[in-house]
Amino acid sequence: MNGEIIAFALLSAASVLGALAMLYVSKVVHMLLSLVLTFFSLAGIYVLLSAEFVAVVQVLIYSGAVSIMMIFGIMLTKHKDQENRPPNIKRSLITGAGIIVFFAAVYGAIRKVPFGEQTPNLHEANTEQIGIKIFSYYVIPFEVVSVVLLAALVGAILLARKEGDDQS
Amino acid sequence: MISFAWLIPLFPLLSFLVLILSGKKLKTVSGYLASLLTGISFIFTLGVIADLRSVTEYEATWTWLTIGTTDIQAGVWLNPLNGLMLFIVSFVSLLVHIYSLGYMGENDRRATYFAYLGLFTFAMLGLVMSPNLIQFYMFWELVGLGSFLLIGFYLYKESAKRAARKAFIMTRIGDAGLLVGLILIFWQTGSLSFTEIFQAVEQNEFAPGMVTLTAILLFIGAVGKSGQFPLHTWLPDAMEGPTPVSALIHAATMVAAGVYLVAAAYPLFLASEWALMIVAVIGAFTAIFAATIGLVQDDLKRVLAYSTVSQLGYMMLALGAGGYVAGMFHLTTHAFFKALLFLAAGSVILALRKQNIKEIAGEGRHLAITKWGFLAGTLAISGFPLLSGSFSKEAIFAALLEDGQYGLLGVALLTAFLTSVYMFRLYFMVFHGKGADKPPKSVPVSMKIPVIILAALAVISGFFATGFADWLAAEQEYAVLHHSPTWLIFLATLLSLGGIVFAYFIYVRKQMDREEWKTTFSSTYTILYHKYFIDEFYQNTIIYSTRAISYLMYYTERYVVETIAAFAAGMVKEIGKTGSRLQNGRVQTYGTVALLGLAVIVLIFVVRGGYF
Amino acid sequence: MSSVPAQGYLILALILFCIGLFGALTKRNTIIVLISIELMLNAVNLNLVAFSKYGINPNMTGQVFSLFSITIAAAEAAVGIAILLSLYRNRRTVHIDEMDTLKH
Numbered sequence: 001m002n003g004e005i006i007a008f009a010l011l012s013a014a015s016v017l018g019a020l021a022m023l024y025v026s027k028v029v030h031m032l033l034s035l036v037l038t039f040f041s042l043a044g045i046y047v048l049l050s051a052e053f054v055a056v057v058q059v060l061i062y063s064g065a066v067s068i069m070m071i072f073g074i075m076l077t078k079h080k081d082q083e084n085r086p087p088n089i090k091r092s093l094i095t096g097a098g099i100i101v102f103f104a105a106v107y108g109a110i111r112k113v114p115f116g117e118q119t120p121n122l123h124e125a126n127t128e129q130i131g132i133k134i135f136s137y138y139v140i141p142f143e144v145v146s147v148v149l150l151a152a153l154v155g156a157i158l159l160a161r162k163e164g165d166d167q168s
Numbered sequence: 169m170i171s172f173a174w175l176i177p178l179f180p181l182l183s184f185l186v187l188i189l190s191g192k193k194l195k196t197v198s199g200y201l202a203s204l205l206t207g208i209s210f211i212f213t214l215g216v217i218a219d220l221r222s223v224t225e226y227e228a229t230w231t232w233l234t235i236g237t238t239d240i241q242a243g244v245w246l247n248p249l250n251g252l253m254l255f256i257v258s259f260v261s262l263l264v265h266i267y268s269l270g271y272m273g274e275n276d277r278r279a280t281y282f283a284y285l286g287l288f289t290f291a292m293l294g295l296v297m298s299p300n301l302i303q304f305y306m307f308w309e310l311v312g313l314g315s316f317l318l319i320g321f322y323l324y325k326e327s328a329k330r331a332a333r334k335a336f337i338m339t340r341i342g343d344a345g346l347l348v349g350l351i352l353i354f355w356q357t358g359s360l361s362f363t364e365i366f367q368a369v370e371q372n373e374f375a376p377g378m379v380t381l382t383a384i385l386l387f388i389g390a391v392g393k394s395g396q397f398p399l400h401t402w403l404p405d406a407m408e409g410p411t412p413v414s415a416l417i418h419a420a421t422m423v424a425a426g427v428y429l430v431a432a433a434y435p436l437f438l439a440s441e442w443a444l445m446i447v448a449v450i451g452a453f454t455a456i457f458a459a460t461i462g463l464v465q466d467d468l469k470r471v472l473a474y475s476t477v478s479q480l481g482y483m484m485l486a487l488g489a490g491g492y493v494a495g496m497f498h499l500t501t502h503a504f505f506k507a508l509l510f511l512a513a514g515s516v517i518l519a520l521r522k523q524n525i526k527e528i529a530g531e532g533r534h535l536a537i538t539k540w541g542f543l544a545g546t547l548a549i550s551g552f553p554l555l556s557g558s559f560s561k562e563a564i565f566a567a568l569l570e571d572g573q574y575g576l577l578g579v580a581l582l583t584a585f586l587t588s589v590y591m592f593r594l595y596f597m598v599f600h601g602k603g604a605d606k607p608p609k610s611v612p613v614s615m616k617i618p619v620i621i622l623a624a625l626a627v628i629s630g631f632f633a634t635g636f637a638d639w640l641a642a643e644q645e646y647a648v649l650h651h652s653p654t655w656l657i658f659l660a661t662l663l664s665l666g667g668i669v670f671a672y673f674i675y676v677r678k679q680m681d682r683e684e685w686k687t688t689f690s691s692t693y694t695i696l697y698h699k700y701f702i703d704e705f706y707q708n709t710i711i712y713s714t715r716a717i718s719y720l721m722y723y724t725e726r727y728v729v730e731t732i733a734a735f736a737a738g739m740v741k742e743i744g745k746t747g748s749r750l751q752n753g754r755v756q757t758y759g760t761v762a763l764l765g766l767a768v769i770v771l772i773f774v775v776r777g778g779y780f
Numbered sequence: 781m782s783s784v785p786a787q788g789y790l791i792l793a794l795i796l797f798c799i800g801l802f803g804a805l806t807k808r809n810t811i812i813v814l815i816s817i818e819l820m821l822n823a824v825n826l827n828l829v830a831f832s833k834y835g836i837n838p839n840m841t842g843q844v845f846s847l848f849s850i851t852i853a854a855a856e857a858a859v860g861i862a863i864l865l866s867l868y869r870n871r872r873t874v875h876i877d878e879m880d881t882l883k884h
Contacts (some may be wrong), residue, residue: 008784012792019799049829051843066857073861077868095805099798101767105774115786115834133840152855159862753883
């Protein structure tokens with residue numbers, strides 16, 4: 001039992017807890033906040049996996065940007081702040097059954113897959129390595145992603161804009 | 169003229185089509201139109217017969233269907249036998265049409281009636297001209313349909329409907345035999361054309377025993393159509409139809425179809441000793457069997473019906489004993505005198521409005537023409553010397569003697585005696601007696617003319633026996649007219665006259681008390697009166713067992729099959745309902761369905777280790 | 781040095797993915813559905829990163845790909861929220877059951 005295992009256990013417990021809380025709390029904002037817990041825990045797990053840069057990005061984008069965006073979404077729409085109708089039990093059961101089958105199958109597959117134990121030094125100058133990788137091997141995808149982001153930006157503005165704004 | 173022979177059946181068909189399509193508008197002229205068209209058909213027939221004297225055989229066919237390597241032909245086939253049948257059919261049909269003008273009078277549905285007559289005549293003319301068995305079979309079934317429609321013409325009468333159904337079903341039994349025979353013949357020879365079948369018979373192409381089998385199967389068809397024992401019961405019941413129809417069915421057409429079938433396929437029968445024997449025995453048995461029933465029946469038309477069955481038995485007997493000419497000659501003379509008897513009986517029924525001979529009790533004596541016509545027919549059928557029936561019967565006796573069938577000859581002679589007894593019983597009871605003396609309704613002229621013509625033919629047609637034999641002999645070498653020795657002629661005449669005298673003493677002079685006979689031979693009387701209980705026998709055996717099977721099937725269908733069907737249908741319906749419920753436009757539902765599909769696929773992948 | 785087995789990360793990812801899937805398919809609020817989808821994407825990212833360390837051929841590519849994936853997820857979230865707002869303006873609801881125009 002070393003520190004890594006303890007850290008993994010705590011972080012994974014926190015992330016699963018956050019996800020489950022998302023399912024069972026009643027207020028929409030609480031759901032969102034519980035999920036933020038999951039996102040933070042995942043950032044910690046990324047650190048365990050020698051991906052410090054990804055962890056930071058995770059915190060910035062998910063815990064920060066996406067969550068804030070969702071909060072804006074909640075604020076801009078009208079809610080009675082909680083689910084007012086009882087959940088659809090039948091569909092929940094059917095979906096749950098399907099998910100359990102899926103889970104069992106994939107779980108079985110994971111148990112059988114052999115993994116190498118070898119650990120390259122990903123954590124040494126992690127950000128530098130990523131930078132080299134992106135700007136040497138993945139320049140074109142990187143640029144394409146920027147175009148996608150631009151398109152998403154324009155699209156989001158276009159969609160979210162009030163109708164009838166064309167004249168103004 | 170002969171190349172236009174194919175037009176002959178088309179005129180009655182035209183009559184049928186016109187009347188069935190626009191009969192309501194043509195009500196008053198419908199009968200005249202139908203008679204005119206049948207008359208044209210008759211004139212064409214006469215022309216064809218005139219040609220046939222020089223041509224003797226004519227066949228015109230074209231390919232109708234090609235199945236694999238087999239061509240099925242349709243067309244016309246004419247030879248002396250066909251010509252003879254054409255003449256009888258179109259002639260009697262024409263007379264019946266004319267007679268019906270009067271008989272149907274102001275009946276509301278007379279256009280329909282004449283339409284059915286046209287269909288029936290068309291079917292019969294087509295039947296006798298068929299060059300192959302498949303066309304023959306089609307017209308054969310059409311004849312059955314026509315008879316069904318005509319027997320059931322008074323469709324408001326329950327008994328008429330029942331009789332029509334019975335006729336249809338009983339003849340269907342025979343038809344099944346014919347169909348099987350037809351298929352066997354095709355299997356053996358690869359052809360259904362009469363001429364090719366005969367060639368095959370000559371060259372012994374049939375498998376052993378197959379000739380006999382096919383001949384017997386064809387004969388079963390003839391038994392059904394011609395009302396031979398044991399399928400005879402429909403014929404007396406068919407009396408529910410209008411009387412002219414009875415004349416048409418019993419004299420010239422439907423019942424003659426069976427005899428014609430045996431005659432047309434005669435080489436096939438000649439090739440098998442056994443088949444001929446069976447034809448002869450069935451014919452003889454039917455003849456005497458029906459004659460005994462005829463002795464005690466009280467319904468005017470029913471007695472005539474049983475006499476028809478009996479006379480048809482004679483024809484079969486003659487054919488079975490090798491008396492080809494005798495049989496066909498008897499068919500011809502019988503066509504005349506039986507049509508005459510029925511048409512005369514129709515006049516009696518129309519004038520007196522009753523047909524039970526005990527109720528009539530001599531009231532018919534006021535109808536002069538009808539009376540003399542009926543007498544001529546009765547004398548003819550009884551074999552009174554020098555009338556047509558005596559010649560044809562004598563030819564049959566001669567054929568039997570020639571063939572050495574002494575037992576059957578005895579039966580035939582006894583039947584001849586019985587025939588004259590019951591026919592004169594009928595005649596005396598209808599036209600001699602002290603029934604009510606009120607003048608009966610007058611009979612229209614259109615009904616008298618056919619009776620007169622037929623009476624003349626019934627009297628004189630016997631003198632054409634030799635010419636008739638020559639006519640048929642032009643084509644077939646087996647068409648030989650047998651001449652009987654003097655003692656046989658003498659014996660037959662004696663029996664015929666004896667029957668007449670016997671009937672005279674019982675029914676006119678009342679020398680013997682009929683009621684006393686009834687009590688003395690009460691069991692015999694009961695059996696005969698109930699027609700040997702054949703109908704009851706069928707009712708209690710075949711019909712009940714069929715009904716039991718039907719009920720079994722019905723309940724199986726109702727409870728087993730329908731449950732399965734309902735289950736299948738319900739399942740499909742439920743699946744459809746579920747499917748349509750899934751199409752509710754909600755993303756999550758679609759997502760769930762997709763997930764379930766994925767789960768199933770993954771599960772299969774896990775369990776089977778691959779996609780199936 | 782005994783460390784956490786690779787299976788542990790994968791199973792964690794699987795659990796999160798399944799929870800996200802369940803949320804996406806059963807929650808009524810469209811925003812929660814969207815965020816459940818984000819959770820599923822996160823689970824996938826976790827897989828990528830885990831394989832970048834413990835895979836048959838471990839290298840940096842997994843992390844780079846997870847970065848791309850996070851980027852696209854963010855763009856998707858932005859567009860999703862924009863669509864949601866637009867829908868809300870038209871239908872006055874964020875209730876996903878009432879958005880059944882796919883049927884028409």
